[in-house]
Amino acid sequence: MKKIVTKHPLAIRWNHWINFPVLAVMIWSGMLIYWANDVYKIRLGGTILFKFFPESVYRALGLSYKLAQGMAFHFVFMWIFFLNGFAYVLYTLISGEWRSLVPNRHSFREAWQVLLHDLHLRKASPPASAKYNGAQRIAYSSIIVMGFGSLVTGLAMYKPVQLHWLCAALGGYESARVIHFILTIGYCLFFLIHILQVILAGWNNFRAMVTGFEVVKGPEHRGMAVNEQGLVIPPEEPLTTERPTIEK
Amino acid sequence: MEQSAAEQPSPPTPEQQERALEREIRRRTIVSFILFFLLGVAAVMGFRWLKGHPQDAGVQAPLRSVLNANEKIFDKTLSDGHLAKTYPVSAAATHVRVNGDVGMSPNFDPNTWKLRVIRAARDTLFLTLKDIQQLPKTEIVFDFKCIEGWSQVTHWAGVKFSDFVKQYHLDAQAAMKYVGLRTPDSAYYVGIDMPSALHPQTLLCYEMNGKPLPLNQGYPLRLIIPVKYGIKSIKRIGTMYFSDQRPPDYWFERGYDYFSGL
Incomplete structure (x- = not known):
């Protein structure tokens, strides 16, 4: 039923x-x-x-x-x-909700199994035991960390003199800009995989x-x-x- | 009238339960997706409304309001104690990037140049480069940041704006909210909030890399203001004046943030 x-x-x-x-x-x-x-x-x-x-x-x-x-x-x-x-x-x-999102000690092994399964290198799908599987836990938690990274690198570039400590902590003005850019590329890659997984799911x-x-x-x-x-x-x-x- | 026991419905069969469930699924799905679609349309329309909104100084008025509000939040972080990072002279670039030539008319005669300081209506002070060079000299090597996104470590020298104010007794003027600067041909002009102008690293600058400024870097006198993007470091200052209103600003009129503070 x-x-x-x-x-x-x-x-x-x-x-x-x-x-x-x-x-x-x-x-x-x-x-x-x-x-x-x-x-x-x-x-x-x-x-x-x-x-x-x-x-x-x-x-x-x-x-x-x-x-x-x-x-x-x-x-x-x-x-x-x-x-x-x-x-x-x-x-x-x-x-x-964080309990179903934050990776636990099984997540990395499970994520590996999910990856092998999704690439058709492993027949058996990993046991679906919770709301999110290991790969999802890692991906969805990383994206939050990345968002935080965009925020602080952006802030460091926005006010590099007044928030000089933040700018220095991120390796300086140029470095903050590079990190900010790479994180953005990361979102685009995340988006592509996310869309693909949603279609497959x-x-x-x-x-x-x-x-x-x-x-x-x-x-x-x-x-x-x-x-x-x-x-x-x-x-x-x-x-x-x-x-x-x-x-x- | 009495409800008879015979009218009570018999318990639903599994098929009826299944159909009721399907109906419930369909109803909730349709309601949610209609809402989802409408919100999506509203988001697109909202964005189009924003993009097509009449402009205020080169940018959509609602965006301009937020930029002005950002200034009110972030100018609190401005402090004379927060200095732009400085470098040893050896770190300074020898080939200094030249960016922008607005206000640099070719028919300029540096020999007859004088800085006009408008203290009040019909009270203008005229100063030669020699007068300004008499004042205490300050050097700075810092990472000059262009609003385009590049930066370069460069070496400058001149008089601190705050020292200039002290030496010429411009305290009444410095009590105003803004200082306005413009080129002799009035083609380029900036407005600077007074706390940023009085910041200890803000210079009326006449030297670059230990030599007089090149003509394309603003000889005889330019502003160097490390707490702002380079657009505020006006080259070839002709006139200085003071105001409680925002003085006109070239790039502000073209959609940039007025404060442009770093």
Whole structure:
């Protein structure tokens, strides 16, 4: 028998979907800013493998000669990016959601199994024992750390004299700019893999991020017991071994 | 009228339960996705509204309001105790980047140049380069930061703006909120908030790398203000004046942040 099971809390769904367009505006306006001093390249020995970015990219996306516009959008939307991220972290901490997000001692082994499985190098899929598997825990926690990294490197570049200690801690002005840029590339790569995984995971999983619920078959849901009303019994006893982070 | 026991529905069959569940799933899915779609449309419309909004000094008015609010938050961090990092003279670049030639008209005669300091209406002080060189000299080697995103360690010397104010008894003027500076041809002009102008690293500068400023670096006199982006370090100062209102600012009018503080 099918059951409706609550998966994502409303707050997390709002944070997730607000972040998507806001991060898009931050990356777009960031590229308007980067254009004015576009010095980063990937080099191997003496040869340039890739230049960020080829002229054709700027032309296609209309990014040239818009530094002022880029700075204006960047320094306005930074507030939404910050507040949304802050709200997310606060919510996960207070609600206890962090327990299903933060990697535990099994996560790295599990992530490796997930990776092998996803690359079709391993037949058996790793046991789905919690809301997020090891790979997801690592990815979703990293993205929060990356967001924090963007925030502090951005702040260091924004006020390098007044916040000189922060700028120095990040290796200086130029270094903060490089880290800020690399983190942005990281978001783009995360986005590509994330989209691919969401497509592969299918409709039920995607729908859960919009509606908050998931439809599961059978009385068991990821190893959690379900009562007669189809509600998951809170995993107090059965999952204590799955949560070594709260053991002393 | 009495409800008879016969009218009580019999318990739903598994098929009926399944259908009810399907209906519930469909209803909740449709409601959520309609909301999701509408919010998406609202976000796109909001962004288009923002992008197409009438401009205030070269940038959409709502963005300008936030930039001005940012200034009110971050100018609190400005302190005379927070100095731009300085470097040994050996770290300074010998080939100093030249960026921007607005206000650098070719028909300028440095020999007849004098700095005009407007103390009040019909009270203007005229100063030669010699007058300014009489004042205590300060050197600085710091990482000059351009708003474009590059920076360069460069070596400058001149008189601290705060020393200049002291020596010429401009205390009443320095009590105002802003100082305005413009080139002799009035083509380039900046406005600086007084706390930044009086910051101990702000120089009225006449030397670069131990020699008089080159013409393209603003000979005879330029501003060097390490607590701001380079756009505020105006070259070839012609006129200095004081105001409680924001003086006109070339790049501000073209959409940049007025404060532009680092």
